[in-house]
Each structure stands twice: as structure tokens, then as C-alpha cells.
Amino acid sequence: MRIKKLRGHHRIWKDIETWKNENLKLDIESLKSSQRDHTKIWVSPYCDYTLLNSEYPQPKGKTRQKILAGLIDIYTEWKKQLDALGEPYYLKIWLIDPYFANSQVVCAIGDFLHFYDSTFFNPDQEYTARADHQIKNLPNGFNWECRLDEMHLSSNDLGEPEDYYDEVDFLTEKKAFEKQLKKPHRKTVSKSEDGEVTEYYSFKVGHAWLGSKD
Secondary structure (H helix, E strand, C coil): CEECCCCCHHHHHHHHHHHHHHCCCCCHHHHHHHCEEEEECCCCCCCCCCCCCEECCCCCHHHHHHHHHHHHHHHHHHHHHHHHHCCCEEEEEEEEECCHHHCEEEEEEHHHCCCCCCCCECCCHHHHHHHCCCCCCCCCCCEEEEEEEEEEEECCCCCCHHHCCCHHHHHHHHHHHHHHHCCCCEEEEEECCCCCEEEEEEEEEEEEEEEECC
16 A cells, blocks of 8 residues: 655644634534534545555644644533533544544434444453553543454355356455455354344454543
């Protein structure tokens, strides 16, 4: 994978400030209707798609610091507005490592209060203690929980030969699928009401640090 070089950091910093200011205020009426909301890092080039087997680097240095400060400011303002509602709520910063550009602020109320509790796999306490030494400079003043950021596949993802353009396409995809399953992963099994069994395969790609304040 080729990493694109970034230019125009001052423009990016200006866009970060604009993104932050545009997301400081929660749309309370929309939140009451949908019962959840979030803000991702909608700053180019980190939210852009690339072609030709290339990708943009993750935010570093001063750019990363500015994005992190923006996430904290958004969290702080959202917390004030959610406190004013006078009802229980979920509000956390998700810091994704090493894919920091996927970080976001997430909130939920009502029927979706616990919707995000199982978004990330919760490792055991011993693992969390070890991981705590692997990442530095988490913002002070927050309670941080370590989770796993994972990529998921299921036994239904491959499909059947008739789902593909021809047998060559199917065999190519099957080979890639089987190669992926040889990598370390955890497996869970789900059984539907009609008895259909689906296996899920979860591959660790990094950590998710969930931050909140009392």
C-alpha cells in the first residue's frame, strides 16, 4: 500500500477548526428523534477515499493534537447539552489506534442508551493493563477504557459460486477468504430462530480507547 504525501498543513488546520466549530452544537430535536448521534473527523484528506492502491497517512504531530483538542471540545459542549436534558445518556470519545482518523464522539439516549456497549470487544483486565503501557499521552481528566478495534467476517460472506461472475472469480475470492482465516482471530457463533448457524470471525486491527467523564 502506497502512502500519499500531505501538503498544505495550514489549510488542514483551518479545516479542523471549521469542522470543530460546526459540530459543537448538538441538534437536540434530531437526537430526541433518532436517539443517537456522532461526529467523525470530516476533514480532508483524512475522510477522503483514494484510488490506485494508496492511502493517506494518519494525522501526526500538531495536526493530531488539533484534531484531539477538537474532539475534546465537542465532547465538552455535548456533555453540557446532554446534562441539560435531565435524563441518562451515553457520551464517549472513541480514540482509534493506530487509525486515529477513525476517531469520533458518540452519544445516545432512550432506547439506544446501551446500543454502543458492545461495539468494541472488551478484553480481560490483564490485557487492558498491558495495553495501557502501549499508548501514551491519553488526555487527562477522562476515564479511559481499552477495547479492541476489529475487522469482522462471517461464514456467509463468501457466498456461493452462483453469486459470482464465473468460477475463476469465486475461486479467487475463496482463496483470499481462506487465507484471511489463517490469521489470528476470535470466533463467535450465532444461531437464528429458524436454526441457521452463522460463524463470525473477528481480527484485531488495533485498539479503541473509550473516554468519558463522570
